[in-house]
Amino acid sequence: MVKKSTFDQKEYKKFLFYVMFIILLIASYLIIKDWLITILNAMILVMIFYPAYEYLDKKIKKKAISSLVITIGIILLIALPTGFMINSLVKETSGVYNSLKDKFEGVDFRQKDCDTLLCKINKQVDNAIYEYNLKDSIVNAFEAIGKTISQISFDFIIGIPSKIIGFLIMILMIFYLFLDGKRVLEFIEIPLTKVQQNKVIKHIRDTIYGVVYGQVIIAILQGVVGAIGLMLVGFHNPVLFGVIMAILALLPIVGASFVWVPASLYLIITGILTSNTWILGKGIFLLLYSGIIINAIELFVKPKLIGQKAGLHPLIVLVGILGGIKLFGFGGLILGPVILSIVIKILEMYKAK
Structure with missing residues (x-):
């Protein structure tokens, strides 16, 4: 009876320990959950730049x-391009918005007789706008867009403290992971042999390098294609906008379309308002040119290029990027394909076993 009582007491203590440990794990997750994506992004950046760290460490010891x-x-790599892009976009967007608003307000909506097809279509549109007093509504819409942009900017400014904290956490994580990353890996016990662990780590690195390489090359390609399109239609500062498109192409969902869609619409609306067939044609050309070529690069060339570099099927890359973005936000560009590739690699190893 005494032995049984002692056994029950030990089991009870063990059970209590596991319960407390699970509670602590849940509490730990709740503590870091808001910064989980930040931590994962820091880990990715460390893996990308670890060869540079090792090289420098060998030199200065x-x-x-x-x-x-x-x-x-x-x-610096994060801050400088971001600052340049935001500054350029704010200046150019403000200029285009004011130019379009001034053009619209300056249009005489009671057109005289004309012969060209565009002029006749424009006349019908203008008469409808004048008859139903839509001019004020459209001008008000421009003002509403301006207010919306201001509100978004205000919300962004309000959220800056949280973004700064997240950025600082990421920077601290990067610094300490460079210092102690290997010890952290040694501390975590993985149910794989040393050879298997090395294979998985190498596979993760190859996937990350493949994704980053593919994203950067495709972003540059989209920027070049976009700049050529803007140059062909005579848009001002095509090189500047090409650089902005290349930077934006690294962002999920919006990408380079944040530049070429408004640029196309600006030309189309300007062409309609001024009854200028040439400008309207330029806008339609830019819309079709960018919509077809840049989207083809994004949807077909990018997954294939990343797949070749990372050793993954293009479909897995595409699903990984889209699903990763939905789950993790911007970091999902890399996290999505990496997570899928890890699962595939482990399954391959167990299958071979």
């Missing part, structure tokens, strides 16, 4: 200094 230098380099 000071882990803390090497980690600090590479971390500062990452900050």
